[in-house]
Amino acid sequence: MHSNNKGCRYCTKAEIDQLLSLNINTFCYTVTLEEIGMMISEIDSDGNAHIDLNGKTEYFLGYGRSWLKVNLYFILTVLVRRASVLGALLYSKAEGNGLSEDLYLALLPNQNTLPRNEEDDDVYEEVDDVESEEQNRGGNQLLVALVGFSSRLPRVRLAGCYVVRYEVSGFNQVSGNRLFHHQDMFGLDALGCLSILWSEKTFLSIGGLWGDVISVDDNTLKSLSFEEGRLFIATDIMDRVDGEVELKFRERSIKIRVAEEIPSNVGMMTFEIEIVILKEADSGFVVEAPLDEAYSGRKKTASVVETRKTLGVARGTRPDQEAIDELEETSMDEPIRDWSTLPIELLSLISSSLFLDDFGRFCCVCKKWKLVPSLPVPCPTQCPIPQSQWLMLYRGCSKMELNFFHPLYKDTYRMDIPELSGALLRCSKDGWLLMSRGKHSVFFFNPFTKAKIDLPDLPDHHYNFNAISFSCAPTSSECMVFGIYAFFDHVRFLAISRGEEKWTGDHIKGEHDFHHSHTNPVFYNELVYCLGEDGTLGVFNPKDFS
Amino acid sequence: MASSIENNNEKLTLKSSDGEEFLVEKHVALQSTLLQNMLDSDCSSADVIPLPKIDARTLALVLGYCKKHADASSSKQGELNSFDSEFLKDMDMGALFNLVLAANFMEIKGLLDIAAQKIADTIKDKPHQEVREIFHVENDYTPEEEAAVREENRWAFEGFP
16 A cells, blocks of 8 residues: 555455456457556555456556556466466565566465575575476466565576565565465566567567467467467478567567477478577567568468468378368468358358347348348248247246247247236237236237237136137237136136127036136137047037127 | 269369369269269369369368268268368368358358358357458448348347447
8 A cells, every 4th residue: 555654565355356357368468568557547545546457347556656557467467377376466566676667576386385485595505496396386376476676686597487586574564464474485587588578469470570370389378487489380481490589678678589399391380489688778569570681571471381281282192181280270361251242042051040139130240141031930020920830938927038949940049028027828829929917917919029919807706717718810800819717616718809898708507517628728610629627528609608 | 973983993183273183082072063963974084173263272171071071971970070060160261261162162062061050150149240350241231221120130139239
């Protein structure tokens, strides 16, 4: 905090969790120091900055603007570099030591994976121990800290990084939530290559000087070492590649040796990058042309490589899979294709695997795509009537969602329909649902058009129907609704036809010995057939009582 | 077809648009309905069959597919299925574009189907703006037209801005 004279504090547990939970993996490698600065949305009176990460998460760090840029960047960098890091972060402004981009990182080994400092002043004696522990560390977790660093401190080397045993005297004195003993803390100096330069962007720039970059080795991006990286490029340079690149960042200039790793018998160049510290140089982050003139201006196109590779395939009696795999990988710089020029029959074939949401968006991409003939199975929104092939799942009155499933497609589509809240699905036909709500309300609903047709309320004394059905879509003049229910030993039934303002009903007495089942009545030839529980069949003529 | 069985070891030479020649066993070539028709109608008297619409790289891919399917015949369907799914995995859109055109031209139904399915899978569950980017399709709708199409397919945009 600003008010802390020691100039440092620990992250709280919540802050750490928050930082670790951020999905910063993707943007970190493209972000620049300046961009980090731009993400600061506010600096409050305590000197804490509020930072907008990924446009949504607010996080703050202390120490004011200039520190913060650096701190945050390195936190992000370290986190990205060590996806497995689980532990605490802490950061500090070292006393009297102004921070610059030469900030140093500290590794805090988890538990006892690094040797305890025995108050030993001879740092160099520790080198071997540190290295071997680092090698043995394997999957052990590291804790990471950011600390200020004084260049006067001696250095040791740890797995490709320069590590300084660093007395962080301030930390012990911070009261409260102290997490570590200072003996456990090592400063990790990223001098091998500035970690800010150790990014995919840089590698792409480097690789681009010799060819088209196919990929940057995953292990390179995650590597603990800042000294050696690997990337794959496609190139038409027949000679063995061996050259140098100069990386510049601020006052630093870093010379990188680029060499072909293995003979290119498979047509792909592998590069090993060795980073050597050179000298102070101009500011600015630029990748300059290779120092060796022989390689300048040799950027080649992927197609040249492809041709050569394909020849290899053609000469054999059969295309071998390995060569094909390579060909696939050399395709990064294919000329851009305009997919709107695809023949309509192909677009049609493609769109036949899309429906509902996906097909709608397909149409929205461009005019040509919209001209693609419609689906073999019509989308219910476009063609609401003959969708009888659609299966609909309605989970009942507490849920408002309808799930649609078509046997030809594996996906299920869902609609949320608030209008159906509290309603029971009774019957469906021709794209219409017959719903009931409460004891008296019955209505039609079309989920595709969202049309709702209310029927007159049921008479007061009637209970809910056990079974109800309708003859045809309510938009038809022939439409009739027929419901049946049991009332003591009576079987009662009600019907309403389109145009009528109230339900009409009748009943049959128990002596008919008909006990209807809960199967919905079936309309056929103007008669209504109701299946009885014991296999009997009740036949009603609605005209008799209407 | 009968002749193809008799001359199973016969080889054909296919020539891509950029002049590369591919030596292909006949039963591999027969995966293509186009080539099959040409052979049946005895168009194969020429030494080299030119395929002016297909570049060498794409042709190599196509022939890799044909080779696998011709050799495996119908015996190992499971293996073929996994080959098919691996075949297009990680393929970039430019290559896929060429491939689907080539499969269409050479009339290789199996390849055409999996390529179209792959493209459809790429489109699924993505906002149309993103689809445009992926496929390098220029938006030729005016804002009003686009709004109209969206309205027409209103259901499709629930959940997307």
